[in-house]
Amino acid sequence: MEILDGKKVSNDIKDEIAAEVLKMKERGEKVPHLAAVLVGNDGASLTYVGSKVRACERIGFESTLVKMPSTTSEIELLAKIKELNENDDIDGFIVQLPLPPQIDTQKVLLAVDPDKDVDGFHPMNFGKMALDMSTFIPATPFGILELLERYNVDTKGKHTVVIGRSHIVGRPMSILMGRKGWPGNSTVTLTHSHTKNITQIISQADIVISALGVPNFLKAEMVKDDAVVIDVGITRVTDESRPKGYKIVGDVDFDNVSKKASFITPVPGGVGPMTIAMLLKNTLLARERHRSSSK
Ligand SMILES: Nc1nc(=O)c2c([nH]1)NC[C@@H]1CN(c3ccc(C(=O)N[C@@H](CCC(=O)O)C(=O)O)cc3)C=[N+]21
CATH class of the missing domain: 3.40.50.720 (NAD(P)-binding Rossmann-like Domain)
Incomplete structure (x- = not known):
């Protein structure tokens, strides 16, 4: 029996990404910037989002944590997503799930710009995945x-x-x-x-x-x-x-x-x-695609 050591492999991947970030810095390029939106204060969600932000810091990404109260309305969350879609400094972002019951998760996932959808949860990206097109895989x-x-x-x-x-x-x-x-x-x-x-x-x-x-x-x-x-x-x-x-x-x-x-x-x-490492990988991809589309 062999253990599939996610801890070790995820560290290897993070090292590989950190080396890429270093090269970007040496070339004077902007480094990848990931934002995470957390609605409410569920203990497990806080832990996961915290690990994602810490991982960003470790590998040299920029990160932004957007914390919103558990009473946030759907309209308020959609307005925040619109802001993140339009913020050219942010390459990719995620909305941590699950969301409070007053918010329609499907509407929220549809509102994320597919080019910034590093979770790969937008129907456009899910469809591309199913059709073997290049996309963000969850x-x-x-x-x-x-x-x-x-x-x-x-x-x-x-x-x-x-x-x-x-x-x-x-x-x-x-x-x-x-x-x-x-x-x-x-x-x-x-x-x-x-x-x-x-x-x-x-x-x-x-x-x-x-x-x-x-x-x-x-x-x-x-x-x-x-x-x-x-x-x-x-x-x-x-x-x-x-x-x-x-x-x-x-x-x-x-x-x-x-x-x-x-x-x-x-x-x-x-x-x-591995989930965290691949989110970072998707964010690196998002930065690379974002850069080639703005040239
Ligand atoms: N928009 C969104 N994207 C997600 O990717 C997402 C989400 N929502 N909601 C919740 C799930 C769950 N998830 C995990 C991430 C890391 C660990 C992880 O690192 N687990 C450690 C243990 C961590 C601990 O000690 O709590 C391990 O298995 O070794 C687990 C679970 C991401 N999710």
């Missing part, structure tokens, strides 16, 4: 592809079973694994809460990608020998013995599944850190 799926690539995992002709059909992970992942090329060329089954005989389907998988958010859902008995197991679950569970009072657990019973798997991602230290 950071979590992009991170999983990057891990498969850097560990030389064979995906061609393999049966990939994706668990969960979220717009951010499961749905795009199912499309990406079935695309032409590598990592891809896989035969994909997208499973969800209405899937019949889900355990039987999972047992046929060469590659399992679990994006469910149910701790310890995936047990060793459910996976085939030598399966590749990607754990996208991140659930906070109270644990008084930890300094923060909680620990992060994935969807996979790691101790037992890892004995059977050929490759497996840990939680924490797997897909999570």
Whole structure:
């Protein structure tokens, strides 16, 4: 069994991006600028946005954190998005999800300029992804592809079973694994809460990608020998013995599944850190595209 070490690979990617930023600075060019909008003060969202901003600082990007109260109206958020769309200094931005219930998430995602949509959540970018056009691939799926690539995992002709059909992970992942090329060329089954005989389907998988958010859902008995197991679950569970009072657990019973798997991602230290690295990669891309379009 080999660990797909997202912590290590994400640090490699951040080093690569930092080297690019250094070159930009030496050429006297503007460095990439990422903005993140956070509405409300959900603890987990604050942590993630905080990590994104710190990662920007570490690699030499400019970053702006826009904090708005949980009572923000849809109109106010749309006005902020318009401002970020028009601000030529900002190369890319994200609106951290989930949003409070008074705000229509679909309207918000549609309002983001697709050229600044480094999350890849705008329908235009989702459509481009599905059609193999150059675009911003959502950071979590992009991170999983990057891990498969850097560990030389064979995906061609393999049966990939994706668990969960979220717009951010499961749905795009199912499309990406079935695309032409590598990592891809896989035969994909997208499973969800209405899937019949889900355990039987999972047992046929060469590659399992679990994006469910149910701790310890995936047990060793459910996976085939030598399966590749990607754990996208991140659930906070109270644990008084930890300094923060909680620990992060994935969807996979790691101790037992890892004995059977050929490759497996840990939680924490797997897909999570890759998500951040690929957001930075998308922001670098956004800067490069922005520069060539303003010349
Ligand atoms: N517009 C938007 N874009 C996102 O990309 C987005 C979002 N909204 N909403 C929430 C999810 C979740 N997400 C994570 C990012 C990093 C870790 C991460 O770094 N996890 C660490 C552990 C972090 C910890 O200790 O809490 C790890 O798995 O090792 C996890 C989850 C991005 N998301």
